[in-house]
Amino acid sequence: MQRPTAVTVFGVLNIVFGVMAVTCTPFALITTKLSQRMLDNLPEASRMENPVQEMMQSPGFMTYTYVSTAVGMAFGALLIAAGIGLLKLRPWARLVSIGYAVYSWVGTAAGQVIAYFLLYAPMLETAPPSGGPASAAFVGPVVGAVVGSCVSLVYPTILLIFMLRPEIRAAFQPGWGTPPPVPPGLES
Numbered sequence: 171m172q173r174p175t176a177v178t179v180f181g182v183l184n185i186v187f188g189v190m191a192v193t194c195t196p197f198a199l200i201t202t203k204l205s206q207r208m209l210d211n212l213p214e215a216s217r218m219e220n221p222v223q224e225m226m227q228s229p230g231f232m233t234y235t236y237v238s239t240a241v242g243m244a245f246g247a248l249l250i251a252a253g254i255g256l257l258k259l260r261p262w263a264r265l266v267s268i269g270y271a272v273y274s275w276v277g278t279a280a281g282q283v284i285a286y287f288l289l290y291a292p293m294l295e296t297a298p299p300s301g302g303p304a305s306a307a308f309v310g311p312v313v314g315a316v317v318g319s320c321v322s323l324v325y326p327t328i329l330l331i332f333m334l335r336p337e338i339r340a341a342f343q344p345g346w347g348t349p350p351p352v353p354p355g356l357e358s
Contacts, residue, residue, distance in 0.1 A: 173257070173259060174337065174338060176332050177257075177341055178257065180256055180267065180332060182257075183329075184250065184252050184253030184256060184267060184270075185250050185253035187246075187249055187325065188248070188249030188253060189246070189250060191242055191243065192246040192247055195246060196239065198235070198239060199236070199239045202235050206227070231288050234284055238277075238281065245270060245273060249267075251263075251266065252267045252270060259341060259342060260342075264333050264338070264339070268330060268334070270329070271326040271329050274322070274326035275323060275326065278319050278323055290312045290315075293308055293311070294309065294312065
């Protein structure tokens with residue numbers, strides 16, 4: 171029997187998203203380090219009270235950035251392996267794909283909690299109380315980050331739903347795709 175189409179699609183998507191994670195995730199760290207250097211080189215007089223600048227200078231934020239970059243790259247590599255395993259119908263690949271989906275939900279939730287305390291709350295505290303465009307400049311990035319995090323969960327959610335479907339689960343069982351034995355007396 172032929173591999174189910176959904177398994178092929180998710181195998182390829184796992185590889186694509188895994189390659190993107192492994193190759194693009196380091197840019198977040200590079201961008202953060204470059205931004206830090208630029209902030210360090212600003213004259214004291216031109217610095218304003220900015221929670222983003224303060225956050226980027228905090229050791230907690232840098233520790234979070236290093237850890238999340240390493241974990242993101244490791245899970246990207248795992249996603250590539252799972253994609254290849256799905257294409258080869260390896261049972262472990264289905265389990266790794268399910269694990270990745272669960273990790274995505276937990277990691278995104280933890281990331282949002284950390285971002286709330288390190289960035290969102292301090293940023294919103296310094297927002298002008300009057301409303302209008304000045305307030306929107308503080309609120310807009312927070313809303314964008316939260317919406318972006320929700321959008322990032324679309325693929326892991328769909329992946330989880332499909333990997334738990336009975337017909338997909340059956341495709342990874344031993345003996346799937348082999349013809350049933352011919353009853354005695356019907357052999358040709």
